[in-house]
Amino acid sequence: MTVLGIRGTAFRFWLALTALSLAGILVMAGYFIRTEGALLEAALRNEALAGANLLASAVGSDVQGGDVDRINSLSWALLNQPNIQYVRVIDANGRVMTQREKAHYVADVLTVQVPVLAMDKKLGMVEIAVRMTELRKQQKYRFDYTVAVACLASLGAGAFAAWVSRRLTLPLVRLTEAARRVADGDRAVCVPEVGTGETAALAAAFNQMAAAVADHRASLQAEIRKATISLAEKVETLEAMDRIFRSVMAQNARRDEVIKTLISHIQARVTADALFIAVWDEGTKTAEFYMWEGRSTGIVTDSVPLDQTRLPAVADEGQPRICADLSREDLCPQEEEFLALGYHSIVYVPVMAGDKALGTIIVSNREAGFYADGTVDRLMELAQAIAIALKSAHAYASLNSAFWQMIRTLSRAIDMRDAYTGGHSEQVMLLSRTIARLAGLSDSEIETVGIAGLLHDVGKIGIRESILQKPGPLSAAEFNEMKSHSALGAELLRPIGLFRNVADIVYHHHEHYDGRGYPVGLAGENIPIASRVIAIADAIDAMASSRPYRKGLPPDVIREELRKHAGAQFDPRLVEIVLRHFDELITVVSRTADKAV
CATH class of the missing domain: 3.30.450.40 (GAF domain)
Incomplete structure (x- = not known):
């Protein structure tokens, strides 16, 4: 039950108690008024009867003797009383012997008749009319007094009913309000243990319950906080694991x-x-x-x-x-x-x-x-x-090692077909990776450059051995066939998904910066940066390697050749980087000067 419901019940209880009290007061007041009126009227009647009896006993012989003067005299004496309106003496025949009345006529009177007797013989009758004016005044006074008392009693009854209602319902209101506060989460709820023994006991029991609820709620909230923190940590851990997996894949x-x-x-x-x-x-x-x-x-x-x-x-x-x-x-x-x-x-x-x-x-x-x-x-x-x-990481390392081993094996197989270029592809790979790193390429680009360096001459597998192993200069026709190795290499690599980028690099690694290279004559920045890197690495290793018809060139000559062909055969920016780090690069070329090509 809500506070408003309890207060409505309390109001109805107060209204019923007040109405019952008022009804009782009104019944008692009515009874008092009626009783008081009857008593006043009886007193007035008794007063009139006393006067009539006195006059009747005094005029008995006069009525019998016909002494009207005496009767008049006695009637006037009785009429002097303030409440008597008139006095009338009637003989046995019903004839009015005398009648005396006050000059001011009052209609509201009480009439009494007393017989005049002599030796149990009825000689006549004395009739006296008593004014009801004073009686009515007394009755009105008594009525007003009773009404005033009844009103005061009603007010007292209403106040008493309100006090009883409040005393009975206030603890319930407090309990209801306290229950609402407990439901709203207020932990500091305490109901005063006042009122009757039952309500005080109820308040004490409620306070114990509220304390238990507060303790339970605090414990539950602590558990919820703990569970929330644990769940947040779990979610954070899952997010961290997801980020780890994404980072590993990336x-x-x-x-x-x-x-x-x-x-x-x-x-x-x-x-x-x-x-x-x-x-x-x-x-x-x-x-x-x-x-x-x-x-x-x-x-x-x-x-x-x-x-x-x-x-x-x-x-x-x-x-x-x-x-x-x-x-x-x-x-x-x-x-x-x-x-x-x-x-x-x-x-x-x-x-x-x-x-x-x-x-x-x-x-x-x-x-x-x-x-x-x-x-x-x-x-x-x-x-x-x-x-x-x-x-x-372990699996990738094993796979990557196998992958590079396969590529190196393939490059060695190609180099073995040319007796004069053994180990050339390995050297180009090392030089290309170093130049790419110095040029600021990303790790993935450096790796791609290294693979392309190992496989840049893979197309030579389609060139005749007589041309590959020819000790002297090639004829024009032979040189044209030799130039096709870059296109053949790209053709071999392009169907392999992992090598599609590598195929383009291999295809263009003999392009010249001025557009006079082959196979399609690309120029400048249109040539892939990796192809430009391999072109320089290929040239450095070729110049540093010994041939049957010449010894490997000294570092100063190689440096001069690179400077001479910058902007023509080679990318001038890359040449500048190579010359700036030339000593570091020349040490990469590990073959001896007299090693056969």
Whole structure:
């Protein structure tokens, strides 16, 4: 029931109690008025009867003797009384012997008759009329008094009814209002324990209930907050894992880049003064540590023998390990270094792929006892994503190694067809990658340039060996056939999805910057930048290599040739970069000057 409902009930209770009290008062007042009126009238009648009896007893002999004068005299004496209107004496025959009345006529009178007797013989009758004026005044006074008393009593009854109603309903109103406040979340609700014994007991019980509800609500809210925080952490962890997967996919799963990305995500999720991801190879018995330290910039790497770390023990257990205070632990050599650097709290979390450990996450803090189970839970969740990322990195590394091995094998097979150019493709690949890096190309572009460098002469597989192995200069026809190797190479590579970009680079690697090259005569910036890079690398290695008809050219001559053909055969900007770093590039050419081409 609402407060308004209780107040409506209270009003109806007050109205009913007031009406009942008023009805009782009115009944009592009516009864009093009627009783008082009857008493006044009886008193007036008795007064008239007394006068009539007195006159009747006094005029008995006079009526019998016919002494009218005496009767008149006695009548006048009786008429002097203030309430008597008239006095009348009647003989036995009904004749009025005398009648005396006041001059002022009043119609409202009370008439009484008393017989005149003598020896039980009726001689006549005395009739007296008494004025009702005073009686009516008395009755009105009594009525007004009674009404006034009744009104006062009604007001008192109404006030009493209101007091009773309020006393009975106010505790209910307070309880209802308190219940509404409890429902609205007010925890400081207390109902005064006043009123009757029942209402006070009810208020006390309600206060106990409200306190219990407040405690339960506080406990529930604490649980909700805890669950909300836990859910937020779970969502944040899932988002972090999603970002990890996206980053791994974007970086083609190279281990170094993947681990650096993983460290940045862990750093955002866990408070640490230093953070490590360690991966190891059972064959070498060394662990590669990737470390971020709060006071330094960037990520550094270090190789540490496994037997100097706690990693094998953590991997064997397959469970996290918390070192609350290194100063109280039995330390391994690496942990002694950690303690010397000021780190006291350390958490180890293994990164597991099934029963096999791929690595370990290590977080440390300079404050002892800093880490609790919550940190371990977050790291364990991240370790699942890290395990997938490291497995992907390992798989990519194996696939990438096989891929490059295949390309190198293919390039060596091509070089073996030309007895004078053994190892040429490998040298062009190394030079191209270095020039591309110096020119500011991206990592993916550098990798593509390296592949194209290895495969730039793949089209020679379609050139006759007599031309490839000819010791002297080629004829015009032979040179034209030799020039077709770039188109043949592109034709061989283009059907392979991974090599479509490489095919275009191979196709144009003999174009000249001035447009006089082949196969289509592209010029300037229309030539792919990777093709321009390979053109310079190919020329450097060719000039540095020995031929049957000449020795390899000295570095100064190679430098001069590059300068001479800048803007004609070669991109002048790339030539400028090559000349600026020429000493670094010439050391890449590892073949001896007298090696056969």
